Amino acid sequence: MVVQKKTPGMASQKANLTRQREVVLQVVNETEHHPTAADVFEQAKKRLPTISYATVYNSLRYLKDAGLILEITFGNAASRYDSETRRHDHAVCRHCGKLVDFDLTETVELMRAAARRTRFKPETIHLTLVGLCPDCRSD
């Protein structure tokens, strides 16, 4: 466990979770379908009317670096944020854009295979299924 000496102006772990960061975290946690930064801003403003766009971005980055949320990117669309921080997989609907989480144990296996093949030192792996979600598949 890392113990940090406090110096003047150095905030404690707890205090670092400011009001705005707390609200941003709440919004991500409570939003069912992986909000974008714009979605988060909109919701956060309801609870903290003076919050700025920059603070939403700063907070999302802070929370991501702190391991409290995950950033998901797909294609050239805006990033979306996920309260599930354990590694997991995604499926994106090509038709309606819906993004769902799932987890395949095999994926981590594949990471090792991929690392062997490429001689990369593996850190994580991103697996995204693209197709039509249950609502959009006509069958």
Add this chain to the structure above:
Amino acid sequence: MVVQKKTPGMASQKANLTRQREVVLQVVNETEHHPTAADVFEQAKKRLPTISYATVYNSLRYLKDAGLILEITFGNAASRYDSETRRHDHAVCRHCGKLVDFDLTETVELMRAAARRTRFKPETIHLTLVGLCPDCRSD
């Protein structure tokens, strides 16, 4: 095979590969490390000095839709283009950004598993290994 009736002004298949589209395709094919649109623009200008940025983007989209190149996206970085059009996997170096192609046969297997799990109608799957490339891994 689909036969299309020609109407006035309708270009033939072949003719649709205009001079600029041809150059853009050449550049993607000849560039070793998956160029961005900006890279393509820069190179294309050498062969066709009047080509515009918009045409590079239009051409990249045309070539992509025609199945002649692939667009690769990762994180919030600029799209990169790949002359390898068969489905394949990617590895990205977190340190230097290098992007390499590889192919694991297991990935297509995983697509089926992912589709079963999510009830999506599968179309394709994106697998990206993130880590350190051979040059950047210190070991």
Add this chain to the structure above:
DNA sequence: ATTAGATTTAGACTTATTCTAATTATTGTT
């Protein structure tokens, strides 16, 4: 109370990409 450092804010800025409107090129028809 004072100070140092961290955080927030508003708005300017950057970067990637798309759009627009005018021009140019191509093709098929007379």
Add this chain to the structure above:
DNA sequence: AACAATAATTAGAATAAGTCTAAATCTAAT
């Protein structure tokens, strides 16, 4: 060959996502 119809190209404006800046505010430790 001239024309009409359509498609493609061009330059630059517009848009969207995200980052940066500088001033103001907050927090924590003296």
